[in-house]
Amino acid sequence: MTSLKAYIVTRALLVIPTVLILLTLVFFILRILPGDPIASMVGQKVPPEVLEKLREEAGLNKPLIVQYFDYLYNILHGNFGRSMIWGKRPVTAEIMDRFPATLELTIFGFVISVILGIITGSVAAFRRGSKIDASMRIYSILAYSLFIPWFGMVLQMIFGVYLKILPIGGRISPGTEPERITSLYVVDSLLTLNTSALSSALMHLFLPALTLGIVLSGAYTRLVRNNLIDVLSQDYITAYRSRGVKDRKIAIHAMKNAFIPVITLMGLQFAILLAGAVLTETTFSWPGMGTFLLERIQYRDYNSVQGAIVFYALFVALISLIVDVIYALIDPRIRY
Amino acid sequence: MKSGKKLVLILLVIGILLFSGCAGEQPKEAPKETPKPAETPKPAETPKPTPTPEKVYVIGVTDKVTDMDTANAYDFFTWEVMNNVMGGLYRYKPGTTELEPYLAESYEVQENGKVYIFHLRKDLKFADGTPCTAQDVVRSIKRVMEIAGDPSWLVTDFVEDVTAVDDYTVKFTLTKPIAYFLSLTATPPYFPVHPNYKPNEIDSDQTAGGVGPYKITKWVRDQELILEANPYFFGEKPKTPKIIIRFYQDATTLRLAIEKGEIDIAWRTLTPVDIESLKANKNLNVKEVPGAFIRYLVLNGNESTEYPTKDVNVRRGIAAAIDRNDLNQRVFLGTMEPLYSLVPKGMWSYKAVFQEYGDGNIELAKEYLAQAGYNENNKLKLELWWTPTHYGDTEKDLAQVVKEQLEATGVIEVELKSAEWSTYVDYARKSAMMASFFGWYPDYIDPDDYTTPFLKSGANSWLGYPYSNAEMDELLEKAAIASTQDERTKYYEQIQDKLKEDAPIIPLLQGKLTIVTKKDVKGVVLDPTMLFRYYLLE
Numbered sequence: 001m002t003s004l005k006a007y008i009v010t011r012a013l014l015v016i017p018t019v020l021i022l023l024t025l026v027f028f029i030l031r032i033l034p035g036d037p038i039a040s041m042v043g044q045k046v047p048p049e050v051l052e053k054l055r056e057e058a059g060l061n062k063p064l065i066v067q068y069f070d071y072l073y074n075i076l077h078g079n080f081g082r083s084m085i086w087g088k089r090p091v092t093a094e095i096m097d098r099f100p101a102t103l104e105l106t107i108f109g110f111v112i113s114v115i116l117g118i119i120t121g122s123v124a125a126f127r128r129g130s131k132i133d134a135s136m137r138i139y140s141i142l143a144y145s146l147f148i149p150w151f152g153m154v155l156q157m158i159f160g161v162y163l164k165i166l167p168i169g170g171r172i173s174p175g176t177e178p179e180r181i182t183s184l185y186v187v188d189s190l191l192t193l194n195t196s197a198l199s200s201a202l203m204h205l206f207l208p209a210l211t212l213g214i215v216l217s218g219a220y221t222r223l224v225r226n227n228l229i230d231v232l233s234q235d236y237i238t239a240y241r242s243r244g245v246k247d248r249k250i251a252i253h254a255m256k257n258a259f260i261p262v263i264t265l266m267g268l269q270f271a272i273l274l275a276g277a278v279l280t281e282t283t284f285s286w287p288g289m290g291t292f293l294l295e296r297i298q299y300r301d302y303n304s305v306q307g308a309i310v311f312y313a314l315f316v317a318l319i320s321l322i323v324d325v326i327y328a329l330i331d332p333r334i335r336y
Numbered sequence: 337m338k339s340g341k342k343l344v345l346i347l348l349v350i351g352i353l354l355f356s357g358c359a360g361e362q363p364k365e366a367p368k369e370t371p372k373p374a375e376t377p378k379p380a381e382t383p384k385p386t387p388t389p390e391k392v393y394v395i396g397v398t399d400k401v402t403d404m405d406t407a408n409a410y411d412f413f414t415w416e417v418m419n420n421v422m423g424g425l426y427r428y429k430p431g432t433t434e435l436e437p438y439l440a441e442s443y444e445v446q447e448n449g450k451v452y453i454f455h456l457r458k459d460l461k462f463a464d465g466t467p468c469t470a471q472d473v474v475r476s477i478k479r480v481m482e483i484a485g486d487p488s489w490l491v492t493d494f495v496e497d498v499t500a501v502d503d504y505t506v507k508f509t510l511t512k513p514i515a516y517f518l519s520l521t522a523t524p525p526y527f528p529v530h531p532n533y534k535p536n537e538i539d540s541d542q543t544a545g546g547v548g549p550y551k552i553t554k555w556v557r558d559q560e561l562i563l564e565a566n567p568y569f570f571g572e573k574p575k576t577p578k579i580i581i582r583f584y585q586d587a588t589t590l591r592l593a594i595e596k597g598e599i600d601i602a603w604r605t606l607t608p609v610d611i612e613s614l615k616a617n618k619n620l621n622v623k624e625v626p627g628a629f630i631r632y633l634v635l636n637g638n639e640s641t642e643y644p645t646k647d648v649n650v651r652r653g654i655a656a657a658i659d660r661n662d663l664n665q666r667v668f669l670g671t672m673e674p675l676y677s678l679v680p681k682g683m684w685s686y687k688a689v690f691q692e693y694g695d696g697n698i699e700l701a702k703e704y705l706a707q708a709g710y711n712e713n714n715k716l717k718l719e720l721w722w723t724p725t726h727y728g729d730t731e732k733d734l735a736q737v738v739k740e741q742l743e744a745t746g747v748i749e750v751e752l753k754s755a756e757w758s759t760y761v762d763y764a765r766k767s768a769m770m771a772s773f774f775g776w777y778p779d780y781i782d783p784d785d786y787t788t789p790f791l792k793s794g795a796n797s798w799l800g801y802p803y804s805n806a807e808m809d810e811l812l813e814k815a816a817i818a819s820t821q822d823e824r825t826k827y828y829e830q831i832q833d834k835l836k837e838d839a840p841i842i843p844l845l846q847g848k849l850t851i852v853t854k855k856d857v858k859g860v861v862l863d864p865t866m867l868f869r870y871y872l873l874e
Contacts, residue, residue, distance in 0.1 A: 035758025039765065042410060042486045048797050050489045057484070086402035086411075087540030088485075097557050153588065160596045168596055169589040174394065174560040174580040285585040287558040298725050300758045 004328060008321060015317040019310055023075070026309045027068055030302050036060055037084035037300045058084055071306070080310070081303040085296075091307035094292070099311070100183035101171055102288035105212065105280065106273045108186075108205050112213025114266060117220020122255065124221065125228030136221060144218030152211045152283035159207060166207055169285030173200045208284040212277060216269060223265055227258035259330060267323030271316040392578040393857065393873055396590050396599035400583055401561055403540040404552070405533065406476065406524040408485035412777050412866065413604060415524050417581070420563060420870050421463075422527040422546030425454045425473070425506070426518050428865045430872060433683065433781050435518050439468075439528070439547055440506075449513030449819060454521075456504040461568035462530045462544065463551035470500035472528040475535075476546075480525045482536055490525045490779060513817045515824060516782040523780055549574045549871035558583050563870065574871035575859060587729075594620065594852055601860075602852040603868060607729060608669040611850050621853045626673060628680050628864040629847035630786070631727075631775045633658070633738070636767060636801050637840050643770045644708070644716055651839040652693065653704035654718075654771070657745050658738060659696030664845055667733045672845040677832050678786045680846050682864050684821060685783045685828035689836035690843055701745045715749045718742065721772040726757040734773060767800035773844075774799075781865055783828045788812050790841055791831065803840040 038054045055061050059070065074081055080091040124136035159166040167173070171185060178189040178197035186205065189197035231237065231254045240250050278290030289308065296304040399413035406418065419427075425440035437443075440454040460468035477498050480491050494517065497509045510517065520526060530544035543552040549571065550563035561581040565574045582599055584590040591610040594602035595617065606614070615622045635645040635654060644650050660674035673681065674695070676688035694700060702711075710716040720742075722735035732754075739750040755763060763769050778785045790796050792812050793804040808831065815827035835841070849862050859874040 033759065034755075035760075035762040037758075039761050040758035047489055047493070047795060050484075050492075051798075053484065054486070087405070088403075088408065088538050089540050153592075156589070156592050160598075161592055164596060168592045168598055169584055170582060171559055174582060175554070175562060177554075177556060177560075282585045283589065285583070285589045287583070287585075291585055298756055298758065 004325070007324070011317070011321050011324070015314065018317065019313045022313050023072075023306060023310055024068075026306055027071065027302075028064075030297075030300065030305060031064060031067075033300065035300050037302060040299045041085045075310070080307040083296075083301055083304045085299050085301045085304075091303050094304055095289070095308060095311055096183070098287060098289045098292045101286060102274060102277060102281070102290060104171075104184045104186060104205065105208055105277055105286055105288060106270065108209035109212030109216065109277070109280070110266075110270055110273060112209055113216035113269070114220060116213060116217035118224055118262075120217065120221040121224025122228060122251075124225040125232065126251070128229055133225075136225065140218040140221035140225075142218070143214050143216075143221070146215050148211060148215055148279040149283045151215065152207070152280060155207050155211060156283075167204050169204075169283075171201070171204050171287060172197065173204075176200045208280050208286055211283070212273070212280045216273070219265065219269070220262065223262055224258065227261055228254055231258045256330065260327065263323060263326055263330065267319060270319055274312065274315065390578055391576050392580060393576050393601060393870075394580045394582060394599045395601045395603050395868075395870070396582050396584055396593050397603050397605075398584050398587055398590055399604050400558055401555070401581075403538070404542050404545075404555070405485070405539045406527050406529055406546075407480045407483040407488065408538045408540065409524060410486035416867050417561065417563075418524045418527065418546075419548070419867050420579075421548040421550050421552055421566075422524065422529065423548045424523065424526050425456075425521040427522050428781065428863070428867070430861045430869050431863050433864055435522060438522075439473075440521075443518070449515070449817065450510050452508040452510065452517055453501070454506045454508075456506065457570060458504055459570045460528075460547050461570070462547060463566040463568060464530070464544070465568050466531065468528055468547050469503045470506045471503070472531070473506045474498050474500045475531075476528045476533075477526060479529075479533065479535065483538060485538060487523075487525045487779075490520060490523055494520060515816060515818055516780065516784050519780040519782045550579065572871075575874035576870065579870045579873070594854075597854070600854050600857055605728070606850060606852065608667075608671040611671055611852070612669050614852050619855060621855060621857070622850065623853070623860055623862065624671070624848045624850050625862040626680070626682050626864055627847040627849040627866050628683070628778050628781060629775060629866065630675055630678065630680055630843065631672070631734075631773065631845045631847070632675075632678065633842040633844055634764075634769075634772050634774055634799050634801060635840060635842065636770050636772075637803060638767045638801055641767060644710075644718070645770055647708045648838060649704045649708035650710070650716060651842075653701045653708065653710075653716075653745075654742065654748075655690060655839045655842045656693040656697040656704060657701035657742050657748070658842060658844065659741050660844055661695055662741065663734065663737055666737050667730050668845070671848055671850060673848060675843040675846040678790060678835060678841065678843055679783045679828065679832060680786065680864065683781070683783060683786075685825040685832075687829050687832045689832045692836060696741060696744070698745050702747055705745065705747050710747050712746055715747055718748055718750050719753055719770040720750050721753050721755065721760070721763070721769040723757050723760040723773075724754055726760070727773070727775055731773070738773075761798075764800045765798055767802075769800065777866070783824070784812075784816055787828065787831050787835075788816070791835065799841075801840060803838070805834065805838065808834050808838075 038051060038058055038060065059067060082088045082090050083094055120136045120139055124133045127133050156168050160168040176197050178185060178194045179192050181188045181191050185201035186198065189201055237250060237254060277288060278294055280286065281288045281290045293305065293308050397413060401414050401417055402411055403409040403414060409415065409418065423438050425438060426435045427438035429436045439456060439460055441457050443452055443454045445452055456470055462468055477491060480488050494510055494514055495508055496511050499507050501507050527546045529546045532544040533539045533542050543555055545551055549566055549569050551566045552561065553564045554562040563579040565577040584593065587605060587607045587610055590602050591606055591614065593599045611622060614620055635651045636643050637646045639646055664670055664672045664674055675681065676690040677686060679686045705716060720735060720739060722731050724731060735752050739752055742748040742750050764772060788795055791803060791808050793809050796803055811827050811831045815824050815831065818824045818827060849866055851860055851862060853860060857873065859872045861869060861872050
């Protein structure tokens with residue numbers, strides 16, 4: 001465990017240069033692009049002298065290098081600055097408004113994708129060569145190639161417009177928002193025992209999470225199937241079988257060994273999901289980070305984009321660390 | 337086995353919770369209390385009235401409320417919400433573009449139009465019952481000036497000083513006489529705000545509001561905004577005591593939401609295709625009225641560039657080649673209106689000057705282009721810019737159809753170029769685009785807002801086109817200070833004639849406002865101010 005502790009500390013320390021490099025890249029790339037947040041918000045309307053004054057107040061007329069070190073100084077003092085457009089709110093407040101929505105959608109979408117992937121992949125592997133195997137493989141290709149906005153809209157039409165049993169979009173019905181504790185509505189409504197909020201939150205989550213889950217499950221189906229087939233053909237499985245070990249017990253052993261690459265994919269998928277759920281968020285009017293980042297990049301809201309990137313980097317580093325620890329726990333051969 | 341049982345148990349609990357909550361999906365009729373069984377009334381007490389369900393309308397939008405601070409908010413939808421929870425000294429009479437007294441009872445003009453004195457109503461109160469006096473008006477406007485946020489120029493460009501003469505009298509000293517000052521007082525930077533607003537800094541999340549028919553009771557950014565009737569409002573109480581605004585990310589989801597019945601009203605902004613399709617829905621009403629939003633094409637006449645558009649005959653040729661009706665039908669499915677001046681149709685002084693060039697008038701276009709030295713063998717090469725990230729999904733089609741119309745002359749070759757919005761406005765300011773599409777939402781409803789920012793020397797630098805004409809400047813100045821509307825109309829007509837002659841900007845289309853409601857929604861009043869007054873809904 002000591003070596004694991006040392007590994008965790010090293011990994012945590014490595015996050016600092018990673019974030020710094022990322023931040024520097026984002027800082028300069030954003031500023032190399034033509035346009036700035038002030039011009040894109042009010043540039044069309046205000047007189048030139050007012051525009052200059054607004055730029056000056058935002059510190060955009062300073063030399064780039066001065067702006068960079070000012071920003072680093074502020075970051076080191078825990079100040080992510082204020083958004084440069086619209087309400088000019090603190091960036092941390094903007095992120096805290098949006099991130100829980102993405103996290104909630106990501107967790108549910110992720111869980112659905114993993115469950116679907118494992119079930120379909122395992123069924124295919126255990127029935128290798130059968131019609132079921134073929135249909136699971138087709139499912140995997142279809143799921144993986146689905147275009148999220150189209151698939152999402154089909155689900156909206158079926159469950160929302162025709163059957164009228166699930167909401168079209170949004171995170172919760174107006175007026176039913178639970179008291180904010182974690183800002184994850186499902187968790188908050190459970191903590192406050194608010195059943196109407198819980199049902200509303202779950203119903204709003206269902207379609208976007210299902211869309212995301214189905215689309216992402218395709219990759220798991222293939223991976224689980226291939227790994228399980230590989231493991232099932234190993235000598236030790238044959239040895240188990242020859243000793244009369246029950247199929248269920250064999251399956252458990254095989255799946256545990258087939259899981260290591262799946263966990264790698266899970267770690268990667270979760271990180272991608274956090275940043276990449278933008279299409280699902282747009283289709284279902286989900287007020288999360290994907291749409292936030294896209295919008296802020298378009299308007300060159302430097303501070304919001306930089307803040308969000310740093311936040312993501314830290315979060316993804318944390319997830320990778322957790323995945324590495326899970327590796328060690330699942331596979332005793334892995335040592336740090 | 338144990339874990340299996342646990343799983344079943346958890347699923348059961350979730351299922352029960354889901355089922356139990358299904359009925360409460362949308363709080364259409366807010367208080368769910370059921371009237372208690374009637375008891376024999378005691379003789380001394382008057383019988384309690386049976387509680388009537390509170391009327392609620394849910395409005396869906398794809399816009400967002402960006403900032404609830406009048407010192408910084410500068411987008412149309414936020415201003416609309418502000419007009420429902422706050423108010424100015426004057427306001428536009430619903431359904432018209434006429435101004436009428438609102439928080440002020442009357443006004444007087446002194447010193448040849450340089451001083452305006454407003455007499456306030458004496459019964460003004462904020463939504464928590466705090467009285468609103470002249471000091472609050474002065475504090476709020478000075479706050480806008482000091483914070484110097486995005487819309488502050490609407491005050492600082494015109495107001496030199498503002499003082500409270502007494503509790504109910506506000507005195508404005510202007511930088512110069514301004515004929516349209518009353519319309520400025522109807523804009524949010526002039527609205528008195530509650531003393532809770534931070535004195536010297538932007539207070540974006542503040543919901544204390546001002547003096548208006550509604551108060552904000554809940555605001556979850558990008559999710560929902562709940563308004564309830566302000567019990568202290570001096571005027572007529574809103575017919576619908578509660579309004580919920582739901583925010584959608586895109587027009588398609590908004591459309592599905594009104595089809596499903598999740599919302600009662602689908603407001604800004606549905607796509608032309610969605611509007612056409614919803615017109616066929618028997619359960620919905622689609623209402624269209626002219627809006628004051630305009631679209632136009634800027635032809636860069638910057639003399640320091642090599643652009644062919646600096647030749648007035650090229651600009652006139654392009655003006656003649658464009659067919660607005662065709663644009664409206666093919667790109668916007670008839671949901672816009674052809675526009676022949678920068679002043680929108682329906683506003684006083686509007687003169688359809690560009691009609692003289694005609695629509696898709698190929699012969700005239702060729703004539704002008706020939707005068708500029710272009711013909712079939714020496715084609716005009718035009719770079720036409722558009723942006724995919726600001727004016728919606730139809731923008732690409734707009735550019736494509738204009739390209740086709742111009743190329744139909746046989747003497748113009750168009751190259752389409754695009755840039756996302758931030759880059760686009762940067763290019764505009766740097767005069768880096770030969771021809772580019774833009775749009776304009778008014779700040780105040782006056783012809784001045786549709787002419788001065790485009791045509792006055794210096795004021796139009798945001799277009800990257802230093803159009804400058806001494807005669808035009810003089811006309812604009814005279815029109816801004818003339819004291820009667822007749823006199824101003826005369827000047828604005830001359831301004832529009834000159835605009836047609838020089839053709840630095842080609843007006844294309846004027847937006848129509850489209851609102852889709854359920855059949856039972858009444859009281860929708862829309863007008864060119866483009867402000868939706870929720871308090872008129874019934």
